[in-house]
Amino acid sequence: MNTTIFPPKLPILPTTKTTTFRCTTTTTTKPPPxxxxxxxxxxxxxxxxxxNFNESLYFLSYLTSKGHQPDLILSTKLLTTFLSSGQISKALKVMQILESHGHPDTFSYNSLLSGLLKSNHFSTALQFLPRMRLHSCPPDIITYNILLSHLCNSSNNNLLRLAMNVLNQMIDDHCQPSVVTYTILIQASIKRGGIEEALKVLSEMSSKGLQPDNYTWNAVIKGLCKQGLVDSAYDLVSKLWPCDHNYNTVSHDQYQQQVPDVVSYNILLRAFLDERRWKDAERLMNEMMMVRGRQPNTVTYSVLINALCQEGLVEKAREVLFDMISRGLKPNTYSYDPLVSAYCKQGKLDLAIEFMDHMVSNGCLPDIVNFNTIIAALCKNGNSDQALLVLEKLRESGCTPNSSTYNAVIGGLWNSGKKAKALEMVSEMLENGIDPDEVTYNVIISCLCRDGMVDEAAEMMKDMERCGLNPSVITYNAVILGFSKAHRNGYGYRCFCRDG
Known part of the structure; x- marks a missing residue:
């Protein structure tokens, strides 16, 4: 691939020039390239x-310093890589090189804006809009959709109001809103003003001659379900995609370009199951498969498994999981999580560990939620040694323990009489760069108080405050109870009242 983008135009020179002077012929040739x-x-x-991305940035800087133009495609890839790893300054350096020595295009600017907004560098992202125009890359519909999506997903009301300014600027720039634009606005309207506001935006969209797609309708369906209007959501699906008495899809209006996809049914299914409307959920599943010909996907099965486990129907959930596998679908952690958690709650820890091993054998690595659920259950049941074995499996899987992992292990080891090992876990936690949280301190303070080490517990509470963590009611209760058991009620009272 030629890596020179838009090479500079060379002056047009004659290939030869003959000059006669005193009967002498001199030939001047074109200068070498x-x-x-x-x-x-x-x-x-x-x-x-x-x-070796840092090395790549060095070579890119060196090449441009020698007058060579940067490879636009490779530079954009490098820019995106730095953004995805949170190295914002290096991504901005790549764009600076492109602007100074090359010709950035709209795609490279959009990639930069998207990465900056995902990293919450909003003010920095806005600075690039005039720079896009300066480099003959005016913002396009994708640019504005990226901005609107970020603004509309924000919980900051000021940013939400700014979204309308962006929309007006978009129209001033002769960028006509697309279906994606209106879908973003519909989602924002649901968040701010409810479904009525969203339907107004939908009506405006239709008046512009734009036809909603499945993504748009699914946003409306999800909005209705979130507001508890599940029947209205189902009626909308039935109205948009009606069937005749033979269950054939009937098309009769301007919206009959799509049929409900599996996402539509998954949204409705989750809503029915959240309301424990099992018959409606069963009817929906039958319509989905028999009428619409939509096959359940991994999300469908995961929603069912979770609902069954919440109802205590764990064995039924297990059957659904294996039915899912038999149909060629690959379960993910969201499919296994409810089963692992349910078995732990029932005290069937062997089955929970068996399922975790089953996950690994099926190519689905357990996540930190799976591990923490099992470790916490083992520690609660006094199986701290087995919890350490699971912790070792966690490390071997490439999953990094977090504060919740250590909190469970520390408490479990201490309660099992293995105080030295528990303190060793505290040291390991700190060495791995994981700061103790409020739960960590409460676990250690409770353990110290139960063992009568109330002075050490009170000192630990002071250390907790020095670290910027406020003792909770649980902390004070543990310390006061500890002093009370040690027949030092006065100390406990002073501990409680020392801030007053």
Missing amino acids: PPPPSHFHKLLKRSYKAK
């Missing part, structure tokens, strides 16, 4: 392919 790009171009590509 500039030297080819340095081998650093190859090194740049190799370093990026090898994922």
